[in-house]
Amino acid sequence: MTSTLRERFQFDDERPLIIAASTHSPEEKIILEAFKQIRSRNERARLLVAPRHPERFDEVASLLESSGFSWSRRSAEPSANDPVCDILLLDSIGELRAVYPLANLVFMGGSLAPVGGHNILEPAAASVCTITGPHTFNFKAIVEAFLEADALVQLPTTPESDAPSALARILVELLADENRRRTIAENARAVLERNRGATALTIKLLAPLLASARNRSERGEAERARANDALSA
8 A cells, every 4th residue: 555655646755755644633633734845945845634534534625625725635636746746645444554664754633623633653663763742641651651662753732723833833843854754653663662562461460360360250259159159059
């Protein structure tokens, strides 16, 4: 799927791609305003917007239609605009993971809107530098671990009116600094590698305790059954 999308939309190193993943309202408006500022500094940059909820695809399409940028829909039939469009609307299900390897930067949505953020592990696994907003309470421990390892960029809390400029500023800085992007992405991948198998190890360590608790429960049930039998007799 990654190669199919790369070929159809001609994603390549010549035009850096920013992915806005799992976005919510009003994040698309913020991102579009930020993209206007980015394009004033980097006219070759492209944007892919992947709304979190399919029922919002048409709503976001209307925003793109009025943005002044050329854009395409993933769900539409291939067209001559696809390889040159400024923005791609990923209005499809189950393809977000496939586009991460095509990105230079990923903004993870649900984090400018107070939704609590979404999963940053998938772009990290694709070795892509990732940015979030301040609202990441759904993944608090993961975000803290990544920040401690310099494996993630998190925007500070700002008024919504200032969010486009704050987002544009960090994206422009990262687009201009390939070494910084690579370092953050490599650190993120290292965090994943260090924690690979942690869940399986936890289950293994807990198994004897769970078995002991299960045995105690079964013994208790047997004892209660014998007591009930004795009373019945």
